[in-house]
Amino acid sequence: MxxxxxxxxxxxxxxxxxxxxxxxxxxxxxxxxxxxxxxxxxxxxxxxxxxxxxxxxxxxxxxxxxxxxxxxxxxxxxxxxxxxxxxxxxxxxxxxxxxxxxxxxxxxxxxxxxxxxxxxxxxxxxxxxxxxxxxxxxxxxxxxxxxxxxxxxxxxxxxxxxxxxxxxxxxxxxxxxxxxxxxxxxxxxxxxxxxxxxxxxxxxxxxxxxxxxxxxxxxxxxxxxxxxxxxxxxxxxxxxxxxxxxxxxxxxxxxxxxxxxxxxxxxxxxxxxxxxxxxxxxxxxxxxxxxxxxxxxNWRYWADKQLYRFMEEGNDHMWDDRKRYLKHRAFEIVADQTGKQFNPDVFTIVWARRFAGYKRADLITRDAERFTRLLENSKYPVQIIWAGKPYPMDYPAINDFNHLVHLSRKHKNMAVVVGYELALSKRMKQAADCWLNNPRVPREASGTSGMTAAMNGAANFSTDDGWIPEFVNHGNNGFVIPKADYANMNTHEQDEYDLHMLYRILEEQILPLYYQNRDTWRQVVKNGMRDVRYQFESNxxxxxxxxxxxxxxx
CATH class of the missing domain: 3.40.50.2000 (Glycogen Phosphorylase B;)
Incomplete structure (x- = not known):
């Protein structure tokens, strides 16, 4: 031509x-x-x-x-x-x-x-x-x-x-x-x-x-x-x-x-x-x-159409079956890379995006005692996956990545995978029950990974930054850490507050909902799927x- x-x-x-x-x-x-x-x-x-x-x-x-x-x-x-x-x-x-x-x-x-x-x-x-x-x-x-x-x-x-x-x-x-x-x-x-x-x-x-x-x-x-x-x-x-x-x-x-x-x-x-x-x-x-x-x-590219079909049909059994299959398929990648076999019936948190200091990849691990308790909780078992690319010359971000790799050796239900591009990104969103996003407010201009996570049946759990204030209705279509008076906090105080609230919401609201009231949990995820398609589709x-x-x- x-x-x-x-x-x-x-x-x-x-x-x-x-x-x-x-x-x-x-x-x-x-x-x-x-x-x-x-x-x-x-x-x-x-x-x-x-x-x-x-x-x-x-x-x-x-x-x-x-x-x-x-x-x-x-x-x-x-x-x-x-x-x-x-x-x-x-x-x-x-x-x-x-x-x-x-x-x-x-x-x-x-x-x-x-x-x-x-x-x-x-x-x-x-x-x-x-x-x-x-x-x-x-x-x-x-x-x-x-x-x-x-x-x-x-x-x-x-x-x-x-x-x-x-x-x-x-x-x-x-x-x-x-x-x-x-x-x-x-x-x-x-x-x-x-x-x-x-x-x-x-x-x-x-x-x-x-x-x-x-x-x-x-x-x-x-x-x-x-x-x-x-x-x-x-x-x-x-x-x-x-x-x-x-x-x-x-x-x-x-x-x-x-x-x-x-x-x-x-x-x-x-x-x-x-x-x-x-x-x-x-x-x-x-x-x-x-x-x-x-x-x-873009919904057509990112969304799992089967999940949406079962949601629209009101077929909860098939919706659950499809989400379980998506998790199982994604866990094959985790097992292949890390030798860790995750369970599709266990609540799965995913933190996956570009590694940058303000995104605080390691935030949930900073309270070592609470993190260990979370991963060893037999009543509400949890699995956590990390993925993402640091800038190749950003040595602090690479250190964060490597720290998580070393930490993952202590826990069979914690994994760090590599190769975070479009294909793995979609699989990680399908693997997630909870898409964890904890940038330091107000450093995240938008942050779109949670949009595509919602399109694949994951509930967003985030600090109140970027697109999240326009989307999350706490407990209805996702979960959000309420803003503090960040302007009058130093970085350490902000991180401590966010970390405390992250654990509080996770332990007191999210995990009990997932394990004790699955119908309500499913509805929260479906509400997120519906709302993200309505408001945050690239057309x-x-x-x-x-x-x-x-x-x-x-």
């Missing part, structure tokens, strides 16, 4: 006729395409699936990572081993499009690959690569590893996504009405567009929208402005011009702040995150309006992006 004068290769819905290019560093569209690390990719993958289901005029722009994020393996003692495996994808189409961009005042060749919509039922996805024989080795490594630890390489990746993605759209003649940046990684596109539109910032602002996922200023990407300039980040503009345009006067180029100043509109990814973001950025002048569009996940989210961001002026 020809990629010149490209248009979405299916009949569009008139409600979604505006042309949108959606830029993201990672897309989790299906297990075989390993170009994602965690929640940002899971979110963008579901967005592309819903754009396809709704027949929206939207295309994805991303990067083809040669080694993916990394492959999570084990050392001899079962601790975490980071490995890098080259990936091969015969299902991607070669567009035969090559063009050059400037990185570090040096021409770098970019090759473009294409994921057709019918491969994985997604909107069209274009992926950029610099891993070409025409490039020198350093330029080839730009697309080797997602979120490379080398600062210069990471800045080059941001230039590739932004400038390379914007130039690709010119190459294929797509001419989007809206450039949507999913996080600020691609804000270099704005400088390319500024030059393209005759140094007219208003022409850029008309077309640019921005989604922020970071609920604290320290978490936003900042890089030395002189390094960015030296690396051709600003498309030939002088530093004085950049400072005048962006309003940045110090030496740190804040990608999110510039995105907020260049976009016509921005959004946080939950109602709470919208409030947090507005408060966080209001002290900066010239930023755009920040609204909320709560993240969601709703994709529709809201058109209604509130793409079609709306400013």
């Amino acid at each position: 020809s990629f010149r004068n490209f248009s979405v290769p299916y009949q569009g819905d008139d409600r979604y006729s505006k042309k949108v290019a959606y830029f993201s560093m990672e897309f989790a569209v299906h297990q075989p395409l390993k170009i994602y690390s965690g929640g940002l990719g899971f979110l963008s993958g579901s967005h592309l699936r819903s754009a396809y289901e709704l027949r929206q005029n939207l295309i994805g722009i991303g990067i083809l990572w040669k080694f993916g994020y990394y492959d999570q393996a084990r050392n001899q003692d079962q601790t975490l081993q980071v490995t890098w495996m080259e990936k091969q994808y015969s299902f991607l189409q070669d567009t035969h499009i090559k063009f050059q961009i400037s990185i570090h005042d040096h021409p770098v060749w970019v090759k473009v690959w294409y994921l057709p919509p019918d491969t994985y039922q997604t909107a069209p996805l274009f992926l950029l690569s610099t891993d070409l024989p025409e490039n020198d080795y350093v330029s080839q490594t730009i697309t080797h590893r997602l979120y490379d630890a080398n600062v210069a390489t990471k800045v080059a990746q941001f230039i590739l996504l932004g400038v390379g993605g914007a130039k690709l759209l010119d190459e294929i003649g797509f001419n989007p009405d809206v450039y949507h940046l999913n996080e600020a990684h691609g804000i270099s596109a704005a400088f390319y567009l500024y030059r393209r539109f005759g140094n007219n910032l208003e022409e850029v602002r008309k077309r640019l929208v921005f989604t922020t996922h970071t609920p604290e200023e320290a978490g936003n990407e900042k890089h030395d402005i002189y390094l960015c300039h030296k690396m051709s980040y600003f498309c030939g503009l002088s530093l004085d011009e950049v400072r005048h345009l962006t309003g940045i006067q110090d030496d740190q180029f804040n990608h999110s702040l510039v995105a907020l100043r260049f976009a016509r509109k921005a959004n946080g990814v939950s109602q709470l995150h919208g409030h947090v973001s507005r408060a966080m950025w209001e002290k900066h002048s010239g930023t755009c309006q920040i609204i909320s569009i709560t993240n969601a996940q 709703r989210m994709a529709h809201e992006y058109y209604e509130l961001m793409y079609n709306a002026g400013y």
